[in-house]
Amino acid sequence: xxxxxxxxxxxxxxxxxxxxxxxxxxxxxxxxxxxxxxxxxxxxxxxxxxxxxxxxxxxxxxxxxxxxxxxxxxxxxxxxxxxxxxxxxxxxxxxxxxxxxxxxxxxxxxxxxxxxxxxxxxxxxxxxxxxxxxxxxxxxxxxxxxxxxxxxxxxxxxxxxxxxxxxxxxxxxxxxxxxxxxxxxxxxxxxxxxxxxxxxxxxxxxxxxxxxxxxxxxxxxxxxxxxxxxxxxxxxxxxxxxxxxxxxxxxxxxxxxxxxxxxxxxxxxxxxxxxxxxxxxxxxxxxxxxxxxxxxxxxxxxxxxxxxxxxxxxxxxxxxxxxxxxxxxxxxxxxxxxxxxxxxxxxxxxxxxxxxxxxxxxxxxxxxxxxxxxxxxxxxxxxxxxxxxxxxxxxxxxxxxxxxxxxxxxxxxxxxxxxxxxxxxxxxxxxxxxxxxxxxxxxxxxxxxxxxxxxxxxxxxxxxxxxxxxxxxxxxxxxxxxxxxxxxxxxxxxxxxxxxxxxxxxxxxxxxxxxxxxxxxxxxxxxxxxxxxxxxxxxxxx
Numbered sequence: 001x002x003x004x005x006x007x008x009x010x011x012x013x014x015x016x017x018x019x020x021x022x023x024x025x026x027x028x029x030x031x032x033x034x035x036x037x038x039x040x041x042x043x044x045x046x047x048x049x050x051x052x053x054x055x056x057x058x059x060x061x062x063x064x065x066x067x068x069x070x071x072x073x074x075x076x077x078x079x080x081x082x083x084x085x086x087x088x089x090x091x092x093x094x095x096x097x098x099x100x101x102x103x104x105x106x107x108x109x110x111x112x113x114x115x116x117x118x119x120x121x122x123x124x125x126x127x128x129x130x131x132x133x134x135x136x137x138x139x140x141x142x143x144x145x146x147x148x149x150x151x152x153x154x155x156x157x158x159x160x161x162x163x164x165x166x167x168x169x170x171x172x173x174x175x176x177x178x179x180x181x182x183x184x185x186x187x188x189x190x191x192x193x194x195x196x197x198x199x200x201x202x203x204x205x206x207x208x209x210x211x212x213x214x215x216x217x218x219x220x221x222x223x224x225x226x227x228x229x230x231x232x233x234x235x236x237x238x239x240x241x242x243x244x245x246x247x248x249x250x251x252x253x254x255x256x257x258x259x260x261x262x263x264x265x266x267x268x269x270x271x272x273x274x275x276x277x278x279x280x281x282x283x284x285x286x287x288x289x290x291x292x293x294x295x296x297x298x299x300x301x302x303x304x305x306x307x308x309x310x311x312x313x314x315x316x317x318x319x320x321x322x323x324x325x326x327x328x329x330x331x332x333x334x335x336x337x338x339x340x341x342x343x344x345x346x347x348x349x350x351x352x353x354x355x356x357x358x359x360x361x362x363x364x365x366x367x368x369x370x371x372x373x374x375x376x377x378x379x380x381x382x383x384x385x386x387x388x389x390x391x392x393x394x395x396x397x398x399x400x401x402x403x404x405x406x407x408x409x410x411x412x413x414x415x416x417x418x419x420x421x422x423x424x425x426x427x428x429x430x431x432x433x434x435x436x437x438x439x440x441x442x443x444x445x446x447x448x449x450x451x452x453x454x455x456x457x458x459x460x461x462x463x464x465x466x467x468x469x470x471x472x473x474x475x476x477x478x479x480x481x482x483x484x485x486x487x488x489x490x491x492x493x494x495x496x497x498x499x500x501x502x503x504x505x506x507x508x509x510x511x512x513x514x515x516x517x518x519x520x521x522x523x524x525x526x527x528x529x530x531x532x533x534x535x536x537x538x539x540x541x542x
Contacts, residue, residue, distance in 0.1 A: 012537065023258040052080060052143045054103075054131075059083055065147055088114035088122060099129075103140050106131050112150065124154040181209065181259070183232075188212060195253065197279045199248035217244035217252055224257075231326040232261060232270050254284040288474075305402075311352050318345045366504070368527060369438055370402050371410060371457060378414040379434065386422045389429030400438040400457050401526040409500045416497050417520050424465025424518060433519075435460040438526065455526045456506075462519035468512040476510070497522075 003393065040244040041525050048065030052058075057080035087095055091113035102109040114122040129145025138278045177194030179470035181187075186209045192202040198215070205211055220243035239259040244252040261277025321342040328335055375396055384390060414434070421432050440455045468476070477498040504524055 034507070037513075047146050047148045049146050050083075050129075051130075054140050054143060057081070057276065073411075086115045088116070090114075095127075098396060102129060102143070106140070109542060112154075123149060124151045126150045139492060176278050177183040178276050180257075181275070183261075183271050183273055186210070194277050197247075197277060198245065198253065215246045216467075217246070220244055228259075231259075232273075239273070242280065253281045254278045261286060310348070314345055314349055314352065318342070321345055326429065366404050366406055368402050368404055369402065369407055369410075371405075371459065372396055372398065374407050374410045375434065375436060375459075378411050378418070382415070382418050382422075383430075386418075386432070387426075387429075390422060390425050391431050393431055393433045395435040395437075397435075397437045400436050401455070402527050403457050403504070403524045404527060405504050405524065406500075409504075413459070413497050413500055413522060414461070416494065420494070421463035421465065421518070424463050424467070428465070429515075430464035433460070433462045441522075455528060456523040457524040457526055459524070460519060461522075462517060464517040467514045467516045467518055469514050473510055473512055477508075 048062040050065065051060040052060075059078055059080060059082070084092065086097070095111060095113050098109045098111050101107075108128060110126070110128045112124060112126050115125050117123055123231050126148040127145060128148075129143055133140070133142035133145050135141050153477060177197050178191035179194055180189040187207050188209050188211075189207060190205055195202055195205050198205075213221065220241075224241050224243055227236070227241045228239050230236045237260075238255070242254060242256050245255055247253050256278040257275060258278075259273050261270035261272065262269070262274050263272035265271050321338060323343060324337070324338050328338060361414075371520065378393065379394060386392075402430040418434070425432070435458075437458050437460070439458045478495065497506060501522055501524070506522060506524040509521040509523070510518070511521075
């Protein structure tokens, strides 16, 4: 028989129950407050929660989820399959793979993907989820997590990526190389194209302004510094300068540099300079060729006019000298002086003839000819006029085709170039090489625009003499320019050669280095070019 509890015992039980009730009520209030805080935090961060039952595959979501994907609460996915179907097809496989990994490992999974809203618009979602409940067999039962609307951020990121891609495509399509100069530390960031323009691998030029200054031509540095200072002191709206810079092969290349200050300190002093380098070496070469051509044309016009007048003066001198020499006795004391007068007049006449040839005012008789016989004849004469310390080598292609030219002028070209080669080796001896070869140029030569993609007879004359530097090469075709001693040349030889070759629609290339010798290449178009142009494409051999 069980005894009844006393009054005191019942009173103590009632007190314990009352105490437990107040504790539960307080816990409910704290839970409500925490839930409200979580709800407000999710609203502020545009987040929502979801709860997935892995047994029934039912999904519960918070009201915020429906609002940020633009659906009513009752339209939100309520099943696992509905949630999967609302994901963009391009992102679906990656989401499923991450979901599977979360179930296997129990770790938190995070991912960004697209979900469709009620207006058939794609919203970017950042999801974070984790399995929170397992059954007695340690199999996952429940997964919870959050969704965050990141659509605006993704739009900004994609816009930035699009701008970066456009910038990359533009820079790839141009020859410009960009640089970023910190004017406080003098550090310079060079874009890849900047270094590639100069033949350097990306990142190999030291990121300091001194490294750049060492590559700039000394004669251009003062000009660059003045233009830069004028810009930084607001005297010029931007920096722009053309100057020479040394590439990896120690060759001077022309670049056009443009830049502008983009950041300033509190005192208004510029702190950052952004700009670009453009490779203008080819345009500079073409500009120099054009200037040379215009200069030669102007000099030729002037020289031609003077030569004609001078010829009129020489005509009576030569004529009367010849008549006096015929009439005067051989033993006359004046005969020696007359001979000197006549010889001087003849030399002057030959010089006038060279000037007229240079100015292209003397009509030459062009005819179909092969160069081989003229070259052989000239070689015999050369052999008898130069010392034996100079060895003559020849490589004459017998099947080189015909050209349209004046044989006398071809002979003059060979003699002038060979004489120059002889003078270059006069003191030390060496080799004189003369070659003739038929060549075909399939593509235009950008550095020598006069050379068209045709078939040519290429006459090459080279020596192993003193050679020339680049400054001398630029002047060698100028009339009256010579490096020879007084009495050894008039400076008209190469000018005459240049005029003859141009009159035949040919061109000249020169390759020379100091102490390494010189090689001239004369390109004269073959007659077969005309025959091939006239022949129709569908012509059949007879």
